[in-house]
Amino acid sequence: MKYIDEFRNGNVARGLAAAIAAEVQPGRSYRLMEFCGGHTHAISRYGLLDLLPPAVQMIHGPGCPVCVLPIGRIDSAIDLAREQGVILCTYADTLRVPASGGLSLLRAKAQGADVRMVYSCDDALRIAQDNPAREVVFFAIGFETTTPMTAAIIKQAAALDLKNFSVFCNHVLTPAAMVHIMESEGDPAAVALDGFVGPAHVSTVIGSGPYEGFAQHYKKPVVISGFEPLDVLQSVLMLVRQINEGRALVENQFTRAVTREGNRKAQALVAEVFELREMFDWRGLGEVPLSALKIKEAFVAFDAETRYSIAYRQVPDAKACECAAILRGHKHPRDCKVFGTACTPDQPIGACMVSSEGACAAHYTYGRHKEASASEVKA
Amino acid sequence: MKYIDEFRNGNVARGLAAAIAAEVQPGRSYRLMEFCGGHTHAISRYGLLDLLPPAVQMIHGPGCPVCVLPIGRIDSAIDLAREQGVILCTYADTLRVPASGGLSLLRAKAQGADVRMVYSCDDALRIAQDNPAREVVFFAIGFETTTPMTAAIIKQAAALDLKNFSVFCNHVLTPAAMVHIMESEGDPAAVALDGFVGPAHVSTVIGSGPYEGFAQHYKKPVVISGFEPLDVLQSVLMLVRQINEGRALVENQFTRAVTREGNRKAQALVAEVFELREMFDWRGLGEVPLSALKIKEAFVAFDAETRYSIAYRQVPDAKACECAAILRGHKHPRDCKVFGTACTPDQPIGACMVSSEGACAAHYTYGRHKEASASEVKA
Amino acid sequence: MSYSRPIDFKNGRVDLSHGSGGRAMAQLIRELFVRHFDNDYLRAQNDGACFPLPAGAGRMVMATDSHVVSPLFFPGGDIGCLSVHGTVNDVAMTGGQPLYLAAGFILEEGFPLADLQRIVISMAAAAKEAGVPIVTGDTKVVEQGKGDGVFITTTGVGVVAPGIELAPQRIRPGDKLLVSGYLGDHGVAIMSLRENLSFETAIESDTAALHGLVAAMLDAVPGIRSLRDPTRGGLAAVLNEFAEAAGCGMLIHEKAIPVRGAVAAACELLGLDPLYVANEGKLVAVCPAEDAERLLAVMRAHPQGRDAAIIGEAIVDANGFVQMETVFGGRRMVDWLSGEQLPRIC
Amino acid sequence: MSYSRPIDFKNGRVDLSHGSGGRAMAQLIRELFVRHFDNDYLRAQNDGACFPLPAGAGRMVMATDSHVVSPLFFPGGDIGCLSVHGTVNDVAMTGGQPLYLAAGFILEEGFPLADLQRIVISMAAAAKEAGVPIVTGDTKVVEQGKGDGVFITTTGVGVVAPGIELAPQRIRPGDKLLVSGYLGDHGVAIMSLRENLSFETAIESDTAALHGLVAAMLDAVPGIRSLRDPTRGGLAAVLNEFAEAAGCGMLIHEKAIPVRGAVAAACELLGLDPLYVANEGKLVAVCPAEDAERLLAVMRAHPQGRDAAIIGEAIVDANGFVQMETVFGGRRMVDWLSGEQLPRIC
Amino acid sequence: MCLAIPARVIELFGDDRARIELSGVQKEISLSLVEDVAVGDYVIVHVGFAIGKLDPEEAALTLATFAAMYATHGDELPLTPPLA
Amino acid sequence: MCLAIPARVIELFGDDRARIELSGVQKEISLSLVEDVAVGDYVIVHVGFAIGKLDPEEAALTLATFAAMYATHGDELPLTPPLA
Numbered sequence A, B: 001m002k003y004i005d006e007f008r009n010g011n012v013a014r015g016l017a018a019a020i021a022a023e024v025q026p027g028r029s030y031r032l033m034e035f036c037g038g039h040t041h042a043i044s045r046y047g048l049l050d051l052l053p054p055a056v057q058m059i060h061g062p063g064c065p066v067c068v069l070p071i072g073r074i075d076s077a078i079d080l081a082r083e084q085g086v087i088l089c090t091y092a093d094t095l096r097v098p099a100s101g102g103l104s105l106l107r108a109k110a111q112g113a114d115v116r117m118v119y120s121c122d123d124a125l126r127i128a129q130d131n132p133a134r135e136v137v138f139f140a141i142g143f144e145t146t147t148p149m150t151a152a153i154i155k156q157a158a159a160l161d162l163k164n165f166s167v168f169c170n171h172v173l174t175p176a177a178m179v180h181i182m183e184s185e186g187d188p189a190a191v192a193l194d195g196f197v198g199p200a201h202v203s204t205v206i207g208s209g210p211y212e213g214f215a216q217h218y219k220k221p222v223v224i225s226g227f228e229p230l231d232v233l234q235s236v237l238m239l240v241r242q243i244n245e246g247r248a249l250v251e252n253q254f255t256r257a258v259t260r261e262g263n264r265k266a267q268a269l270v271a272e273v274f275e276l277r278e279m280f281d282w283r284g285l286g287e288v289p290l291s292a293l294k295i296k297e298a299f300v301a302f303d304a305e306t307r308y309s310i311a312y313r314q315v316p317d318a319k320a321c322e323c324a325a326i327l328r329g330h331k332h333p334r335d336c337k338v339f340g341t342a343c344t345p346d347q348p349i350g351a352c353m354v355s356s357e358g359a360c361a362a363h364y365t366y367g368r369h370k371e372a373s374a375s376e377v378k379a
Numbered sequence C, D: 001m002s003y004s005r006p007i008d009f010k011n012g013r014v015d016l017s018h019g020s021g022g023r024a025m026a027q028l029i030r031e032l033f034v035r036h037f038d039n040d041y042l043r044a045q046n047d048g049a050c051f052p053l054p055a056g057a058g059r060m061v062m063a064t065d066s067h068v069v070s071p072l073f074f075p076g077g078d079i080g081c082l083s084v085h086g087t088v089n090d091v092a093m094t095g096g097q098p099l100y101l102a103a104g105f106i107l108e109e110g111f112p113l114a115d116l117q118r119i120v121i122s123m124a125a126a127a128k129e130a131g132v133p134i135v136t137g138d139t140k141v142v143e144q145g146k147g148d149g150v151f152i153t154t155t156g157v158g159v160v161a162p163g164i165e166l167a168p169q170r171i172r173p174g175d176k177l178l179v180s181g182y183l184g185d186h187g188v189a190i191m192s193l194r195e196n197l198s199f200e201t202a203i204e205s206d207t208a209a210l211h212g213l214v215a216a217m218l219d220a221v222p223g224i225r226s227l228r229d230p231t232r233g234g235l236a237a238v239l240n241e242f243a244e245a246a247g248c249g250m251l252i253h254e255k256a257i258p259v260r261g262a263v264a265a266a267c268e269l270l271g272l273d274p275l276y277v278a279n280e281g282k283l284v285a286v287c288p289a290e291d292a293e294r295l296l297a298v299m300r301a302h303p304q305g306r307d308a309a310i311i312g313e314a315i316v317d318a319n320g321f322v323q324m325e326t327v328f329g330g331r332r333m334v335d336w337l338s339g340e341q342l343p344r345i346c
Numbered sequence E, F: 001m002c003l004a005i006p007a008r009v010i011e012l013f014g015d016d017r018a019r020i021e022l023s024g025v026q027k028e029i030s031l032s033l034v035e036d037v038a039v040g041d042y043v044i045v046h047v048g049f050a051i052g053k054l055d056p057e058e059a060a061l062t063l064a065t066f067a068a069m070y071a072t073h074g075d076e077l078p079l080t081p082p083l084a
């Protein structure tokens, strides 16, 4: 696979790892948050932690739109399918996210709700056209990467004058979440993070520009990084260098797919259809101002929140869950009392266990063997 | 089973058979039409023909509302379910009746039409109440026995002001069909029938009175007969006696359930909801004037024919089919070229093979062994 | 496989993950099937079960039945015990001693785990009572609307003693026909629960394993020609199968056929014929005329054959027709069922 | 059974009468199943099939699988041949030589008879090619909306030669892990046809019977510890099953695992991991380290094992974890699949 | 046609409903088409409705006629060989 | 998150649709979010839409950096034993 395989070369990885090890300064620690689940995934899947020197610590951030979707929003989606009887179209990622009362969209489906998995939001539109007698709602989730296509189908639905289609919008914004993490301790100086591995495909859409104010204000270096393992390693190296040199800039490792401006056409489409929400509740983070989008008045006919008078009901995260601390880099999944017992990927309790890219799920699925004290003997 | 088992006593049957044999006059033949499939069924199931002297011949009449339902009416019912998308409720008897294009309600159902079997027309009403978003049509068939309950549910639907319920009425009338058989040759004298075994439960509803004009006009004795085998045997005896004595009266063998007046309450209900149709097409008989009912103007809201603008399209009976001759007593099922080959109960071609009570089906299912020349040896 | 919460058998439902080959499926197999079916073959966790055969076995027999009964729970049983009996009986009808069962489950997404557990426990009990362990199995989950709660396909293997050679082709005119008891109980019990027919009766399904009865019968009369359990299509189907295979006719005597009053009454109400109604714990046997009384006595001495009766005989008939002498002394055919057994109004 | 019109396999559809135990069912069995499966066991028309066993057999094996694949027809096969291979392979994975198959069909009302015929012909061809006749069966019909076209449950019996004793419990640290070829072909071929995923690829299902390969392998290395076909849940499920049963860990090497470029690409597109994707014509073998190269050579000499590879080894690990050395030299766990294999967007 | 059977009314509900019994089988039916039905009466049941009452005296009379017939002719004509 | 991969455009349809290819897998996607895409271009595909183009020159530069890094440090730190 061109432009993929080259970025997964194990030999080159060892070269990068050696460079990182060579540049790490003795006695110094590098606490780096990879904001995105995509990075978390690469780190786990390729075992990158084994390649990094102990001084470099990777903190998994909240960059998984599935993980951060609050219970109340899933509850509303389930209500739409169960009580309103709509065909609820959703990306498969949301199907197993736990909601109230032990439910999830998958379980609601098992109980008879008409929940349909789509690969593309296009398909939701097609389902609406194929079922004129039914109401169809697309359960839109995602960061900036996934927002433009939702905008596109809303405009298309308007052009087609579709009467039975609407969108339950849950699109959220990356920079706002990064700001929130820095502000969450009251004092940004108390946040024990030295740098950020910045989003890949989000940045393809919004460009690297939007992170500049963040880097400058909080004096934290940000390196926009591709999701391939060599990208991540190189970004770590770039962060180590910035930290060593006391710089705090936005650098772009993912130059092959990210520019400073991003995708103007997609941005224009989003601006036409969506506007900022004052406040949005994130699972694990709580209320974050100006961190999400809603559908503009001009397209209100396609806004499921209005059409079905969806009132958001906040459901507190589980008490035992340490997600909030984990997402800020204060704790590790292993520090949570219910990790791997009551909370597993099959029956997740908290945000970090929900998607395979959450910090706890990644540790459970890929890294749990490190906790085991078993001595290994290779034959 | 009280009032059933006593009327199925084999010993008594032999007594009755002996009485018939004793009263049959030498050189005389007694060609008796049992109008009803119920009688045909009793004759076949209990092997009554083996008990009757050769001089007594039983001709199976058209008295099966399923058999006589014309193809065009089944086609319309299928259209309702397939094209109009209604929930079509029907007694199971109609499910396998062949329609145009190799279809039947069962096959339409197999192809996805929403056809539901009900045991009572009550259930159709309940289905309409349970599915307010769907149109529900009850496919009403039957002779006078089955008509009053259809009237009852139409009145009930009116009382409930049900908007999604209607009835596709195919109720037909017994005396009209008997008249038609006598008139079908042009000259009633040409009809080779000496007497009629008259309907049992039809008469419970309409009484024995309505046959009196018939018996008098055509000078054919009619004996209203129960459906149990001893009832049939006794009725045959009563007919033999009338014939021997040159009488042509309506006699009532089924006195335990039939009076001269019948069930006045049921009759009033039918009169309130239904009125005579000028003409109705019978499978095997063709068009028969004043032989069926339609829903009165006052209940037109519940008339599926009006609601869905059902236009009856006559579909000719299969050419090879000898039903018309069989139903008039001119031919026996064995005389039909396709009997038992192209035409079987599994894939019926003509009216008489449709329901297990049709003349051909009864012969196929119960009497075919008589055609076989195999010599039997009992061990 | 540590680190997993126990399955919620009280409120849980089957979902697609239970059939995905992942942890949820492994857990379901372990906590439900292996636990209740409880034998070393299953615990060995192989793709199939390996077992030795008893010494001196003549031939082997294999039989399979898919069970799709609705409702799943009915008076006298459920799909679980039915799926054991149905296949054990098919093995027994070949004269075989059933030894092992395999079970394939097709679960519909959304099916309550409590119901599944109840069914599995019932299967386990039936297998235990029959002495035939369920040694291997398979579980699939289909999306809602693509199944009907649960379908269970069981397959049995057994051994046939040397010299036992049951086949309908061996039936000869003059042979006697026997049934092991009252007909139609199962079908009527099932129909009494169908939503749109609902009637009440004390009749229970006769579902039962018949290999014990068969063993006793073969012991007494090794010359039995053929055995069959009159399930779908009822007695009529079995007799027509016999006639067709043997190339002779069958004559049965209506007054000799055991049918309970309530079964006859339900059939009257619905316009059905008990000869076509399904049974799940009855068999039809054919034997030489001279052995018939002895066979009858053996059957009647066994709990599963208490109400056995000789109901007729094979006759010469090149057409292979099944005929019945009615209570009136007349004769009529008893044909294959046409279409489906549906309640009639006329 | 004279007097009946031939079944219309061109335009006909399954209806409830085909499962009712009446004439229509008997006709379907005769004109479709008996005709194409074509063997004396089926023609004998008993409730089960009786067969002799080859002399000198050690133990017997029975395995069952219910097949519910959608779509029914896919590049490289269909549910018919799949249902033969799936069970033949389960028998083979115990080291058994498969001898006979039973098949239970659950048909949905309305299913085109032409499709059913095509499936049956494919099954018959697969059974013939595998040399394993389908000797007994069962057919049920469920109402529309209560099934999904056709489900096929097959059960196989076979014999295991004396001395062959495969069980994951016999796996020891140091044993080598082998796969017989490229992984993930079947799952990707199926997914390429799913309406909402549709992508095009030349990848075909690998569905195939593996007992020939297994016989060659056991012949060369009778000491093979265990065999398993990585179907649902893929290689990951098999390795976790092995680890759990053996009470040791597994370590595989990412760069040694054969995965076709198109399979890897499809997985990238859909957010799936080839280790979890289903196969239908592949096996995983475990053998003592000293036999590994010899076993590999034997596998590669067989058409079904042409692309075989040694992918790792059992290791000491009381937790029974499966780990993978990545192409980077790092290590990660390869856990059981959580939930279902669903296409992800993130 | 018109499958209908006599069954005994064993319980009356309001709303023209009743429970009937036939040899151990019970079923709820409608009495809306008939009048003056009491517990113990036999009614003729068709598709879940009573279409009329059964007259026990007439039934007895019919049976008496049969009996007379049997007494007169019962032994004359055994049409088939005696059963096994 | 935001699973997206680079794939080559092999065919342009009207209506902003295109066929892409990735190692033997082809799929139809939407180009409605991007501009000036030609056959042969690599685009980044997410949920069936191209969200941007891949810049081959920048990719080459990144790979060159990697190569340099490997040349410098490649042999220093074999973190794991050599593979089997």
Ligand code: SF4
Pocket (backbone or CB within 6 Å): A318, A320, A321, A322, A323, A326, A333, A336, A337, A338, A339, A340, A343, A344, A348, A349, A350, A351, A352, A353, A354, A360
């Ligand atoms: S293990 Fe579960 S409960 Fe604990 S912090 Fe992680 S997600 Fe929250």
Ligand code: SF4
Pocket (backbone or CB within 6 Å): B318, B320, B321, B322, B323, B326, B333, B336, B337, B338, B339, B340, B343, B344, B348, B349, B350, B351, B352, B353, B354, B360
């Ligand atoms: S056998 Fe069929 S075609 Fe012939 S007369 Fe009878 S119903 Fe008509």
Ligand SMILES: [Mg+2]
Pocket (backbone or CB within 6 Å): C063, C064, C065, C090, D047, D048, D137, D138
């Ligand atoms: Mg069977």
Ligand SMILES: [Mg+2]
Pocket (backbone or CB within 6 Å): C065, C085, C086, C087, C089, C090, C229, C231
């Ligand atoms: Mg059976």
Ligand SMILES: [Mg+2]
Pocket (backbone or CB within 6 Å): C089, C090, C093, C228, C229, C230, C231, D047
């Ligand atoms: Mg059987």
Ligand SMILES: [Mg+2]
Pocket (backbone or CB within 6 Å): C137, C138, C139, D064, D065, D066
């Ligand atoms: Mg299996």
Ligand SMILES: [Mg+2]
Pocket (backbone or CB within 6 Å): C144, C145, C146, C147, C148, C149, D145, D146
């Ligand atoms: Mg269902």
Ligand SMILES: [Mg+2]
Pocket (backbone or CB within 6 Å): C047, C048, C137, C138, D063, D064, D065, D090
């Ligand atoms: Mg299996």
Ligand SMILES: [Mg+2]
Pocket (backbone or CB within 6 Å): D065, D085, D086, D087, D089, D090, D229, D231
């Ligand atoms: Mg298998």
Ligand SMILES: [Mg+2]
Pocket (backbone or CB within 6 Å): C047, D089, D090, D093, D228, D229, D230, D231
């Ligand atoms: Mg297997």
Ligand SMILES: [Mg+2]
Pocket (backbone or CB within 6 Å): C064, C065, C066, D137, D138, D139
């Ligand atoms: Mg069977």
Ligand SMILES: [Mg+2]
Pocket (backbone or CB within 6 Å): C145, C146, D144, D145, D146, D147, D148, D149
């Ligand atoms: Mg379906």
